[in-house]
Amino acid sequence: MQTLESMVSLAGGLLQDAGFWVLVSLAAGGLVHEFLDPARVQRAMRRAGAASVPAGMALGALLPMCSCGVVPLAVSFYLGGVRPAAVMAFTMATPVINPAAVVLSYALLGPQLTLAYVAFGLTAPMLVGWTTERWGSPSMSATAARLKSCCCGEEPVSGARAASPGERVARAMRWGFSVLGPTLGFYIGIGIVLAAVVGVIAPTGWISSHLGSGSPLLSLLLVALFGASIYVCAVAHIPLVAAMLAAGAGPGAAIVFLVTGAATNLPELIALQRVLGTRMVAVYLAGLVVLSILAGWLVNLWLPDYRPLLDPLSSLQLGDVAERLTPVIPGWLALGSAILVGLLCLWGAGQWLARAAGRLRPLIARPM
Amino acid sequence: MSRPPSRGRRLWITAFAAGLLPGLVRAGPPAPGLRTAERRWLERSAELAGEAQRHAVATDFRREIEAHREELRAIVRNDGEKTPASVQQLHRTMILVNALLHAAAECHQGGRLVCPADLMRELVGQVGQGFAQLDAIEKAAG
Numbered sequence: 001m002q003t004l005e006s007m008v009s010l011a012g013g014l015l016q017d018a019g020f021w022v023l024v025s026l027a028a029g030g031l032v033h034e035f036l037d038p039a040r041v042q043r044a045m046r047r048a049g050a051a052s053v054p055a056g057m058a059l060g061a062l063l064p065m066c067s068c069g070v071v072p073l074a075v076s077f078y079l080g081g082v083r084p085a086a087v088m089a090f091t092m093a094t095p096v097i098n099p100a101a102v103v104l105s106y107a108l109l110g111p112q113l114t115l116a117y118v119a120f121g122l123t124a125p126m127l128v129g130w131t132t133e134r135w136g137s138p139s140m141s142a143t144a145a146r147l148k149s150c151c152c153g154e155e156p157v158s159g160a161r162a163a164s165p166g167e168r169v170a171r172a173m174r175w176g177f178s179v180l181g182p183t184l185g186f187y188i189g190i191g192i193v194l195a196a197v198v199g200v201i202a203p204t205g206w207i208s209s210h211l212g213s214g215s216p217l218l219s220l221l222l223v224a225l226f227g228a229s230i231y232v233c234a235v236a237h238i239p240l241v242a243a244m245l246a247a248g249a250g251p252g253a254a255i256v257f258l259v260t261g262a263a264t265n266l267p268e269l270i271a272l273q274r275v276l277g278t279r280m281v282a283v284y285l286a287g288l289v290v291l292s293i294l295a296g297w298l299v300n301l302w303l304p305d306y307r308p309l310l311d312p313l314s315s316l317q318l319g320d321v322a323e324r325l326t327p328v329i330p331g332w333l334a335l336g337s338a339i340l341v342g343l344l345c346l347w348g349a350g351q352w353l354a355r356a357a358g359r360l361r362p363l364i365a366r367p368m
Numbered sequence: 369m370s371r372p373p374s375r376g377r378r379l380w381i382t383a384f385a386a387g388l389l390p391g392l393v394r395a396g397p398p399a400p401g402l403r404t405a406e407r408r409w410l411e412r413s414a415e416l417a418g419e420a421q422r423h424a425v426a427t428d429f430r431r432e433i434e435a436h437r438e439e440l441r442a443i444v445r446n447d448g449e450k451t452p453a454s455v456q457q458l459h460r461t462m463i464l465v466n467a468l469l470h471a472a473a474e475c476h477q478g479g480r481l482v483c484p485a486d487l488m489r490e491l492v493g494q495v496g497q498g499f500a501q502l503d504a505i506e507k508a509a510g
Contacts, residue, residue, distance in 0.1 A: 013477050108467055199484075236474050239467035243490035246464055246497070312444045312459035316437070319467060331426055331479050 003200055011196035012338070014068075014231050018267070019337030020329045021069025022188065029076030030176025034168050038081035045083045056086030057125045060093030064327055066233040067095035067268045068188060072180055075275050079148045084136060084276070088284055089129030091272070096263045097121030100325035101234035107318035108242035110308030113251055113299070120259055120295045128287035136280030143274045147183060177344070184271045185341060186348025191267025198229050198266065220256050220296050224289045227260030228269075234262040235326050245308070252300035256292045263288055402509075403502055405443045406458060410498045412436060413465050417491050420469075420483055426476035433469045440466055454508070458501045465494045 045052050056077075060070070074091040078084065097118065105114040140148070163171065232240075241258045245251065264285065273281040299306075329337075416432060444459050451459070468491040475483040 009477070009482060013475065013482055016477050104467075108464065236471050239464070239471040240487055240490055242464055243468060243494055246461070247490070247493060308460075310460060310463075312456060312463055313441075315460070315463045316441050316444060316466075319463070319470075323470070331476055334476070335478055 006200045007193075007196040010199045011192050014192045014195060014267070015338035015341055016334045017233065018066065018068035018188075018192075018231065019339075019341040020334055021065045022072065022185075022341050023337050025065065025069045025072040026176040026181050026184075027173060028176075029072040029180055030172035030174075031169070032073065032076040032080055033175050033180070034172035036076075036080040038079075041081035045081070045086070052083055052086045053089050053126050053129050056082070056090035056129065057093040057122065060090040060125065061097045061121065062099070063094050064098050064100065064325075065094050066231070067263060067265050068231060070094040071188065071268050071271045072176070072184055074272070075144075075147070075180065075184065076176075078276065079144060083133065084280065085126075085129035085133035087129075088132045088136075088280075089125040091125075091268075092128055092263050092284070092288065093121060093125040096125070096234060096259055098234065098325075100322045101238065101262075103318050103325060104235055104238050104322035107310070107315045107322060108238055108308070109245065109254075110306075110310055112303055112306065113245075113255065113308065116251075116255055116295065116299050116302075117258065120255070120292070124259070124288070124291045124295070127291060128284060131287045132280050132283045135283045136277070141275055141277045143183060144276070147180060147275070181344040182348035182351050184275075184348070185344030186352050187271040187274050188267040188341070189345030189349065191265070191270040192231075192345075194270070195229060195231055195266040198226075217293070217297075220253060220293045221289070223253055224256050224260045224292050227257050227292075228264050228285060228289065229266050230261060231265040231267065232261045234258070235322065237261050242308075245306075250300055251303045251306040252296035252298075255299050256296035259295070260288060260292050263292075402506055403455070403458070405439075405446075406462065406498075406502055409436070409439055409443060409462060410465075410495060410502065412439075413462075413469065413498070414495050416469055417472075417488070417495055420472045420481050420491070421488055423480045423482060426473065426479055426481055429481055430473045433466075433473055436469065437466050452505075454501070454505050458498060458505060461494060461498045461501055465491065465498060468494060 048055065063070070065073075070091055074087055074094075077090065078087045102114065102118055105117050109117070237258060241249075241254050244257075245254050269281055269285060272284070413436070416429070416436065419429060419432075440462055443462075447455065447459070468487065471487060472481060472483045472491060475481055475487070
């Protein structure tokens with residue numbers, strides 16, 4: 001009973017942490033879907049060539065979203081014709097790096113680890129993006145095809161007047177919250193439940209036991225996989241990593257945990273898998289894990305026995321700057337957003353059940 | 369030749385001196401090496417960590433830790449530039465405690481704090497580390 005209570009509490013916490021940004025992303029995704037002309041985007045991608053990937057990464061690096069909130073917007077970009085490499089670079093860069101996280105990292109982890117963190121945040125998303133495009137599946141999944149084809153029944157009629165900007169925004173919001181929302185909400189909901197299970201069954205202190213100085217490769221791999229499954233935001237994650245570092249963790253293992261914890265999580269992976277396909281998400285996850293372990297190994301070589309020696313007053317001042325750069329979501333808004341996202345999850349579950357029942361009906365009705 | 373003080377007079381002088389002495393001790397400068405401000409700050413940090421574990425109201429907690437951070441800033445500023453390395457290390461630990469308290473303030477559900485076990489363990493650990501460093505500094509000075 002206590003385990004169940006802990007899981008429910010953890011799942012509720014994840015919903016509250018992610019809810020507001022999921023809603024913002026759904027609204028932004030709806031606007032992208034409405035205003036982004038796929039044909040023009042394709043032409044722009046062809047003109048930009050390889051430069052579209054750093055552009056996707058740069059856009060992600062400026063946004064303050066965490067790894068659940070980025071999903072709807074990334075899916076909208078993908079459906080809107082943005083090349084997969086740029087989408088995956090954006091998806092990874094958004095939660096890993098943002099101005100507040102960089103400043104706080106400097107304040108608590110020191111300049112050298114911050115340099116390693118920023119270097120990873122600016123190169124790994126591009127490498128992972130290109131890798132997923134190279135080896136990921138080029139075909140659109142059934143879920144993506146269904147999302148793309150749905151325009152809320154409001155196809156433009158020949159000779160009818162063009163929709164006003166207000167009508168287009170309303171249409172964007174309807175698509176974002178009544179089509180994209182339930183679809184992604186269902187899979188994000190599944191992911192949150194699984195993440196809550198992982199969070200409860202993983203023994204406390206497990207991570208600390210694997211973060212020792214000079215962690216072997218297997219420990220780094222386990223830390224990377226655990227980090228990729230939990231949901232944390234970079235800014236909230238940095239003090240924890242700094243504390244582990246102060247308690248004796250190796251700098252390489254600290255970097256692995258920091259970047260994989262922030263970059264992705266189970267809800268994001270499950271939602272992306274349904275839209276982008278298993279192969280693309282598997283390549284994305286493998287690329288993230290391999291690059292993070294490589295980064296951890298290089299940091300261990302560069303900074304053995306690293307302990308940050310920071311000027312205390314500067315640390316405090318930088319911490320203040322990081323706090324000012326971090327958007328604060330009031331409690332009532334976080335709770336309201338969590339409830340709305342929870343409702344979208346249930347709505348999506350209902351749609352999924354209806355589709356499953358539709359597929360089963362012919363089988364049941366078939367004469368014996 | 370003057371007579372020695374009577375027994376009663378000696379008792380009265382002794383009692384007066386005994387009453388005065390504690391005041392004299394209090395009025396003097398603190399013993400060198402005592403980091404009173406740091407100790408008070410760490411004790412308050414331990415109280416705040418306990419409040420976080422007991423699911424304090426998030427808005428009240430946030431207000432408390434912001435005031436707590438300003439006290440830390442005053443402590444660090446007052447020490448100036450010629451602070452011994454051991455005290456600087458203590459201040460770094462206190463800054464980490466401050467950062468962990470701020471991270472704890474972000475974990476709220478329904479208006480109350482519900483923090484992950486790993487975060488609380490690191491917070492309590494760092495507060496303990498601070499006290500250990502403080503004791504070492506005071507012992508070395510005393």
